[in-house]
Amino acid sequence: MSLTNDSPEVAAAAAKTASFTLASLPASARNEALEAIHAALTASKDEILAANARDLELARKAAADGKLSQALVSRLDLGKKGKWEDMLQGILDVRDLEDPVGKVSLRTKLDDNLNLERVSCPIGVLLIIFEARPEVIANIASLAIKSGNAAILKGGKESTESFIAISQVISSALSTTQVPNSAIQLVTTRDVILQLLSQDRSIDLVIPRGSNELVRYIKENTKIPVLGHADGLCSIYLTASADKDKAAVAIVDSKTSYPAACNSVETLLVQDKALSTIFPGVAAALALKGVTLRLDAASKAALSSTTLPDGTVLDATPEDYDTEHLSLTLAVKTVSSVEEAILHINTHGSHHTDSIFTSDGAEAEHFMNQVDSAGVYWNASTRLADGMRYGFGTEVGISTNKIHSRGPVGLDGLTIYKYKIRGDYQPTAQYGEGEGKRPWKHERLAF
Amino acid sequence: MSLTNDSPEVAAAAAKTASFTLASLPASARNEALEAIHAALTASKDEILAANARDLELARKAAADGKLSQALVSRLDLGKKGKWEDMLQGILDVRDLEDPVGKVSLRTKLDDNLNLERVSCPIGVLLIIFEARPEVIANIASLAIKSGNAAILKGGKESTESFIAISQVISSALSTTQVPNSAIQLVTTRDVILQLLSQDRSIDLVIPRGSNELVRYIKENTKIPVLGHADGLCSIYLTASADKDKAAVAIVDSKTSYPAACNSVETLLVQDKALSTIFPGVAAALALKGVTLRLDAASKAALSSTTLPDGTVLDATPEDYDTEHLSLTLAVKTVSSVEEAILHINTHGSHHTDSIFTSDGAEAEHFMNQVDSAGVYWNASTRLADGMRYGFGTEVGISTNKIHSRGPVGLDGLTIYKYKIRGDYQPTAQYGEGEGKRPWKHERLAF
Missing domain, CATH: 3.40.309.10 (Aldehyde Dehydrogenase; Chain A, domain 2)
Structure with a gap:
């Protein structure tokens, strides 16, 4: 991982180049990178929590001045019970998931010595835009590396110190692995979101992790496909x-x-x-839980003859x-x-x-x-509706798109496929129907 | 099919509504619609070819005036040897393909009486923009109906008479079937492409069938996903x-x-x-075929010592x-x-x-x-690189996108999936790890 001050265009192009190397690393090399990140973060807990404390201090001041919500301050806190441990365990959980890369989903004999194969592969370069939760950076870096995708990360400014500390630790950890440095980049320069969203030549997929407003803003401002949902109605x-x-x-x-x-x-x-049979009981049960x-x-x-707490009915x-x-x-x-x-x-x-x-x-x-x-x-x-509950082991997001991935998206939502053909130089012009033409075999092969 | 003069917004909304009905028709009903189209076109050959002749006459005049290429005039001609028969056979070929809708690709037991299933379904509404070839309208209507998608078709103006004749025949054929009339609409009003491309609330996927320029224009002017490729380098x-x-x-x-x-x-x-071993022979073979x-x-x-025809080497x-x-x-x-x-x-x-x-x-x-x-x-x-050669039976297009479908796209590129859960009202709050919590079963089931 590199902490980049490069322009969005340069950062995106570097990520694209790195993505080709990352895409061809074996699962073992990608898993070793996750282990290196886990070990390095474990060893650097004190300095990261110190950086997080500086973010927290600023955020608490802003909250006291009414400029930031208390909920956001709470989300910033990496020292909260179990949060640090969950972040570290999450990296190992991602490592233990099945490799989503290199899965064959079709194998066809087109002719003797001419075989077609459809193989899953990484999408390329992900742009991940998230808000305050500092632990997301470790989660997202893990998902990207596991799936063989390069990623550009842009986090909310309230977590800047935490992000920088974490990314420096991840960066030095990755330098001991086969994952290229530019494969995971943290962009810290301000106000670059729109410029990043215009890098559709280098960036293949945008994943927003945050509020509805963030997602809606991103969807409105890019031609790059966005994986996610603005609303959950x-x-x-x-x-x-x-x-x-x-x-x-x-x-x-x-x-x-x-x-x-x-x-x-x-x-x-x-x-x-x-209305008169089931609904009153449902309404009463909801009202008991404070629902309006x-x-x-x-x-x-x-509900006219159902006794409900004041204010329940509007x-x-x-x-x-x-x-x-x-x-x-x-x-x-x-x-x-x-x-x-x-x-x-x-x-x-x-x-x-x-x-x-x-x-x-x-x-x-x-x-x-x-x-x-x-x-x-x-x-x-x-x-x-949740990736963990569906048994996917992780969740990249929940998509309401009509193409590619829909619903809770697991690791395989970060892959696409390529078609490989291995042949013996056969000219295509010889194939077809009719006299003198050679028919296609089109035999489905096992995989 | 309806021949609509509605505004693009109204047409798109009607297609969306029709798409829900079409999506839940069984394969038999969709196949019957294809047969009805086939029979009706067969019976109406003369009137369609007469309409096509009117398009051709205008096009030949335009070509004589230097306003249209001879190649385009040739592509317009539905009466050309084998073209009509190929168009009709194509409809039956699509009918005979495996149903891409309702395929289960995942089945998981989340708990007793709580089962998750991932099932393929149509994407929704397709916008298909094509140029002069009048036979494309029958091909595209077949692919849309077979895959359970509604479609809005916008063809090149040179084929207007042919399109209207074909769409009227298809329209009256579909009126005898379960496919709703608004499911397939031909838009003939001029200059509506940009308005259609802005209907991202109703239209789910754009499929351009035509020149690189057409594809590039469409990609530049819509937020709707585009399936296709501008360039083939x-x-x-x-x-x-x-x-x-x-x-x-x-x-x-x-x-x-x-x-x-x-x-x-x-x-x-x-x-x-x-360069000195294999290349000269390759160059000579290419030159023999007139390649520059x-x-x-x-x-x-x-190539200095290889004898090649004049003009071969630049x-x-x-x-x-x-x-x-x-x-x-x-x-x-x-x-x-x-x-x-x-x-x-x-x-x-x-x-x-x-x-x-x-x-x-x-x-x-x-x-x-x-x-x-x-x-x-x-x-x-x-x-x-071709859907027929890959054994897909048809080709919707060739995609260079990095998500959803890549390479030659068969019928399944016109589907997505939905997750179905059948349960017994289990509250999710009871599940999880730890005391008093019920663990998820997450058993993979056969499908």
């Missing part, structure tokens, strides 16, 4: 055939287990027939169904059918994760086929 | 260990079997040691190594090593298809790993 459609008690548990989980997460439910669509309900007229009327505005509240607020809307629910979700949702609660399997399959989202669930909490 | 690296006679045959094939194709070789890199060589000093000197300029000649012109450059060849290709190439000719397997593997192209070949003609 997830819905649950509660039908009259759902299990009353279990539905309440799952909706409470979807809303309250981490309200600020992108996979928390924001809109509850209630079938009209469920923003209701349409029908769902509000359905009238919904049209904007509520397009808002990611990220808090203990849930918009509720009455619909008459699964078709209406699907239409609402495809129109107002963010194509992230949506669930139907029903005992009717055919209705559930119809919902899952028609809802245009990365995750479509049947009787399941929207909070399942 | 393919190279062959000829080493001293290559088979002398076979190499000449394969290089002649790469250059001359279809010089205007994107997969034809444009630059020959010659190892210095091969643009040579650097060393390669030119190597001096290369630096621009020649960045030019896709698309004609019987080949740039030749001398390099001293595979490293130099790799660097040249990664710097000057278009990441399309590049080949090394060598008897050294280790050198070939190194080349294939380090060259950053969709196709990397060993002793094989660059002209192999």
Whole structure:
């Protein structure tokens, strides 16, 4: 890793050159680099935490002056219980994942001594833009090296001292390995994000790690593909055939287990027939957890005989169904059918994760086929949308894109493939149908 | 299919709505739609060819006035021997391909009664912009319907009469099927390309079918992902260990079997040691086929005692190594090593298809790993880069993108996946490590 003061253009070109070397390193060399980083960070804990303390001091002053939120200060703190250990363990966890590079997904005999092979390979150069959490730099450097991608990292300015300390440690650790120095670069110069976003000749993929605003800004300002999602407006459609008690548990989980997460439910669509049967119990369970309900007229009327804490019941505005509240607020809307629910979700949702609660399997399959989202669930909490929970071992991000990777993205989202052909100089003009032409064999081979 | 005069925004929104219905049709319904199109076009041959004749008449006048190339006039002609039959057969060929929708590529048991599944599904709405060939409309409509994608088609104005005739036939054919009318729309209003390219809320992927200029223009003017390639600057690296006679045959094939194709070789890199041994025979074979060589000093000197037709040998300029000649012109450059060849290709190439000719397997593997192209070949003609030749049965295009699809793209390049979870309302908060927590099972299931 190098701490670069080069221009974004020079940094990106250097990363591109380094990416070719990194892409051809064997898994053992990439894993050794992760071990070297782990060892070096372990040995440098004191100096990194000292640098982090300087960031924290500035941030606390800014917070005291009302210029920074307390939440951000808290996210900055590398010394918080377990954070340092988690960061280090994360590096070893990434090392232990299956190598995503060099996987063969197709092998075809085109003719004798003429074989086609599709092999996974790194994408090239990643640009990773993140905000305050200093531990992200170790996580991201690990993911990039493991997947054979070069990376340019640009972190939030509040963590500058921590980033510099960590990157110097990583840099000297990598110098003992086969990973080229320019493969992982930290850009610390200010106000370079727009310039980085214009390096579409050298940078192949942008990965934002931060707020919706950051992601939206990046998507608006680059031609480079962006892996991620700006919004997480997830819905649950509660039908009259759902299990009353279990539905309440799952909706409470979807809303309250981490309200600020992108996979928390924001809109509850209630079938009209469920208003008087299942919905009051669900509302009561949510209210118990402090959730405020923003209701349409029908769902509000359905709660008229349910005793709820003051302030639980509010009238919904049209904007509520397009808002990611990220808090203990849930918009509720009455619909008459699964078709209406699907239409609402495809129109107002963010194509992230949506669930139907029903005992009717055919209705559930119809919902899952028609809802245009990365995750479509049947009787399941929207909070399942997560790379660790899916069993991917890590998560690069959650994508609402319609191409390449969708939903929680694991390491293989950082790869693409190339086609290799090994032949014996056969001229293509000899092949085809008809007299004197040689037919293609096109035999699928095992891999 | 509808022939729309709606605004691009309205057309795109209607296509999006139709895409949800189309996406959930079974393969049988999509195949029946293809058969209906085939039957209707067969029955309407005369009226379509009459419309095509009107386009041709205008085009011939324009060509006589020097406003249109003769090559374009020739491409317009649907009555040319075999073209009509090929167009119709192409529809049936697409019908017979394996269904790319609904393929399961991952199945994991997260817990008892909680199963994750990754299933392929259509991308959504395609925008296909093409130039003069009227038969493309049938091909593209078939590919879209087969893959369950809605499509907006915008063709070149020279084929307007043909497009309208074909689309009216397809439209009435589809009205007897389950494919919604707005799923395939032909836009005939003029000058709407830029407006279509700005519909990134409704359109998910742009597929240009036409000249480099068209592709480059589209890539420069949209935030929607574009599947395709602007340039095809393919190279062959000829080493001293290559088979002398076979190499000449394969290089002649790469250059001359279809010089205007994107997969034809444009630059020959010659190892210095091969200049006096293999290269003269290669040059003579190319010259026999009418190829003009643009040579650097060393390669030119190597031909001093080879008798070649007048005009075969020219001096290369630096621009020649960045030019896709698309004609019987080949740039030749001398390099001293595979490293130099790799660097040249990664710097000057278009990441399309590049080949090394060598008897050294280790050198070939190194080349294939380090060259950053969709196709990397060993002793094989660059002209192999083609969906039919790869055995995909069809070709949507050839992509030089670094994400989603790379190289010749078959039907599966028009799909993405969604994650389905079928559960029993389990709250996620109960899972994790530590006391009182329930561990994830994460068992891979067969599919």
